[in-house]
Amino acid sequence: MVEQPRVAVVGTGLIGGSILLRLHAVHPDVTGWDPDPRTRAEGRERGIDLPDELADAVRDRDLVFLAGPLPSLPETLLTVAKHSGEHCVVTDVGSTKGGVARFAVEHGLSGRFVPGHPMAGTERSGLTSADPTLFDGAAWVLCPAADGIVPFRMLVGLLVNVFAARVVPMSPTVHDSVVALSSHIPHLLAGSLAGAVSGSEIRDAVLGLAAGSFRDGTRVAGTPARRTADMLFQNREQVVRQLGQVSAFLDGLADALRRDDLDALVRHYRRAQGLRDALRDRDLRACRQEFPTDGDHVAELAYLLELGAAGGYLTGCRIEDGVVTYVGHRPATADPA
Amino acid sequence: MVEQPRVAVVGTGLIGGSILLRLHAVHPDVTGWDPDPRTRAEGRERGIDLPDELADAVRDRDLVFLAGPLPSLPETLLTVAKHSGEHCVVTDVGSTKGGVARFAVEHGLSGRFVPGHPMAGTERSGLTSADPTLFDGAAWVLCPAADGIVPFRMLVGLLVNVFAARVVPMSPTVHDSVVALSSHIPHLLAGSLAGAVSGSEIRDAVLGLAAGSFRDGTRVAGTPARRTADMLFQNREQVVRQLGQVSAFLDGLADALRRDDLDALVRHYRRAQGLRDALRDRDLRACRQEFPTDGDHVAELAYLLELGAAGGYLTGCRIEDGVVTYVGHRPATADPA
Numbered sequence: 001m002v003e004q005p006r007v008a009v010v011g012t013g014l015i016g017g018s019i020l021l022r023l024h025a026v027h028p029d030v031t032g033w034d035p036d037p038r039t040r041a042e043g044r045e046r047g048i049d050l051p052d053e054l055a056d057a058v059r060d061r062d063l064v065f066l067a068g069p070l071p072s073l074p075e076t077l078l079t080v081a082k083h084s085g086e087h088c089v090v091t092d093v094g095s096t097k098g099g100v101a102r103f104a105v106e107h108g109l110s111g112r113f114v115p116g117h118p119m120a121g122t123e124r125s126g127l128t129s130a131d132p133t134l135f136d137g138a139a140w141v142l143c144p145a146a147d148g149i150v151p152f153r154m155l156v157g158l159l160v161n162v163f164a165a166r167v168v169p170m171s172p173t174v175h176d177s178v179v180a181l182s183s184h185i186p187h188l189l190a191g192s193l194a195g196a197v198s199g200s201e202i203r204d205a206v207l208g209l210a211a212g213s214f215r216d217g218t219r220v221a222g223t224p225a226r227r228t229a230d231m232l233f234q235n236r237e238q239v240v241r242q243l244g245q246v247s248a249f250l251d252g253l254a255d256a257l258r259r260d261d262l263d264a265l266v267r268h269y270r271r272a273q274g275l276r277d278a279l280r281d282r283d284l285r286a287c288r289q290e291f292p293t294d295g296d297h298v299a300e301l302a303y304l305l306e307l308g309a310a311g312g313y314l315t316g317c318r319i320e321d322g323v324v325t326y327v328g329h330r331p332a333t334a335d336p337a
Numbered sequence: 338m339v340e341q342p343r344v345a346v347v348g349t350g351l352i353g354g355s356i357l358l359r360l361h362a363v364h365p366d367v368t369g370w371d372p373d374p375r376t377r378a379e380g381r382e383r384g385i386d387l388p389d390e391l392a393d394a395v396r397d398r399d400l401v402f403l404a405g406p407l408p409s410l411p412e413t414l415l416t417v418a419k420h421s422g423e424h425c426v427v428t429d430v431g432s433t434k435g436g437v438a439r440f441a442v443e444h445g446l447s448g449r450f451v452p453g454h455p456m457a458g459t460e461r462s463g464l465t466s467a468d469p470t471l472f473d474g475a476a477w478v479l480c481p482a483a484d485g486i487v488p489f490r491m492l493v494g495l496l497v498n499v500f501a502a503r504v505v506p507m508s509p510t511v512h513d514s515v516v517a518l519s520s521h522i523p524h525l526l527a528g529s530l531a532g533a534v535s536g537s538e539i540r541d542a543v544l545g546l547a548a549g550s551f552r553d554g555t556r557v558a559g560t561p562a563r564r565t566a567d568m569l570f571q572n573r574e575q576v577v578r579q580l581g582q583v584s585a586f587l588d589g590l591a592d593a594l595r596r597d598d599l600d601a602l603v604r605h606y607r608r609a610q611g612l613r614d615a616l617r618d619r620d621l622r623a624c625r626q627e628f629p630t631d632g633d634h635v636a637e638l639a640y641l642l643e644l645g646a647a648g649g650y651l652t653g654c655r656i657e658d659g660v661v662t663y664v665g666h667r668p669a670t671a672d673p674a
Binding site: 119120121122123138139141168170174177178179181182183185186187188189190191192193194195196197198199200202203204205206207208209210211212213214215216217218219220221222223224225226228229230232233236239240242243245246247248249250252253254257258260262265266268269270271272273274275276277278279280282308309310311312313331 | 646
């Protein structure tokens with residue numbers, strides 16, 4: 001484990017730029033790269049080292065964050081792997097994890113590539129909108145693998161200490177089904193509402209009465225269209241599958257309205273309200289867990305994946321005398337059986 | 338027109354309480370009433386006059402706001418009309434207007450009842466959550482009628498001057514179709530997402546990764562279930578009708594995902610993003626409009642209803658020398674032909 005890793009950030013838009021600004025604030029030895037020369041110039045004006053060539057930005061680094069557009073990710077991973085040293089850990093911030101994790105395995109990179117996904121962002125874009133505090137308290141998914149447990153542990157420490165993030169360990173598959181519900185379908189619903197109003201005869205009047213519920217309900221439809229489309233497209237299998245549940249609930253609500261069944265409507269809304277109550281009242285308990293740093297990591301991986309699936313997260317990872325100690329937080333109502 | 342009307346607020350939950358607090362801040366001669374004795378006691382602790390009997394609260398008033406639960410509205414309107422003087426203007430804050438407007442006509446009250454709907458609120462409830470600044474800059478719909486134009490004008494002045502609201506004049510029918518899209522369907526989508534997650538096998542993990550898009554997309558599902566159900570139920574015809582457009586757009590997005598058609602997905606999202614851009618970039622122009630205070634009010638009503646349908650609003654209403662002058666604001670892109 002490297003005490004103070006030398007980091008590069010490839011792709012410095014909203015997410016990558018926010019990572020870069022935060023890293024630079026705590027340790028100036030960080031490099032960045034972006035395909036857009038104006039973005040590189042903007043970064044240099046902030047005193048950050050952004051070489052013109054990607055290879056120069058990553059050559060002598062211990063850790064590289066990949067934060068470019070989703071479709072470019074596999075190719076960028078190969079380029080970065082080629083131009084960085086064998087010891088260099090690579091992670092990404094893409095919104096789906098199954099595809100890139102498989103790609104890394106197929107290309108023999110799973111030992112140094114840790115799939116990642118910070119659950120933060122806004123509808124804005126570009127380095128101009130970047131914010132070094134974007135990840136404070138945010139959930140940041142990392143996908144640990146048996147052959148990548150050492151870089152995983154290093155990343156947990158960095159994300160917690162530098163970004164004040166809550167690290168959620170998850171398998172790529174579980175991640176993709178969870179974000180379908182927690183992020184992608186919210187984007188689908190926001191797009192449907194905004195899109196329907198854009199074509200409505202009463203569009204102008206609706207804009208005139210748009211209050212909190214409409215603004216909140218359509219906010220992420222303001223995200224650049226290409227970015228949203230790429231995100232949904234990459235996870236289309238899970239999105240379509242989980243959408244079935246949401247559509248079924250919506251059908252239930254609409255049926256209650258059509259059948260003049262106020263009681264059924266109230267029952268449905270009690271369930272919805274209960275979920276919001278659960279979100280507000282989440283009560284997590286901290287506990288430490290120790291594992292030997294060597295061995296097959298089977299128990300360590302099982303602990304990590306179970307913690308994430310239960311809605312928990314990590315806020316610490318310390319290695320000492322052949323023992324790795326995690327600080328985990330687990331919902332009080334989701335204790336393991 | 339009464340210079341400083343003596344006002345009563347009947348039903349002092351979140352909305353009524355916020356109205357009451359604001360009125361009391363500018364003019365202490367205001368009364369309130371709520372069926373819950375604890376709420377009345379809470380109001381009295383704030384120095385506000387809340388008699389135990391509804392009749393005592395409204396007897397000598399010039400204006401009464403009805404702000405109780407939707408199903409109680411017609412009966413409360415009759416009670417208030419009975420216990421207040423013939424000159425007393427009554428308005429409500431309910432989220433649908435067709436039903437109560439018809440009820441007022443049927444009971445000979447359209448000359449002094451002005452249907453109203455402030456587009457403000459939160460998922461919280463009760464006088465404890467009330468906020469005298471809740472309506473600052475908010476759209477507040479009023480439905481003018483030919484035989485109710487005098488109380489309408491008085492209310493415009495009060496809402497603008499006391500509440501800093503933007504008054505949107507609309508017919509009850511137009512209002513109900515517009516709020517189906519601007520408010521009720523957002524509640525339906527939020528309920529569907531929250532309800533589906535509440536029954537999902539991966540509920541705990543979804544709560545663990547809930548970030549901005551999920552929190553915003555489900556926020557109004559935290560509203561008390563009965564209140565949301567009442568609201569949707571009262572406007573069920575329009576909600577079901579407008580839902581067709583939103584479902585069609587959602588089907589289009591889902592089809593694009595199923596057909597692996599990224600281009601179609603981007604095209605759909607460009608329309609959705611365009612609507613958010615339009616909401617952000619709304620550019621309204623102010624203009625004055627004068628009408629004689631007497632006569633048949635046909636031109637005045639036509640002006641008012643067209644302004645609201647075009648997405649505009651009023652920020653002023655002054656009466657002098659037999660002339661009523663409105664200050665209207667109209668979207669620059671929606672000039673009348």
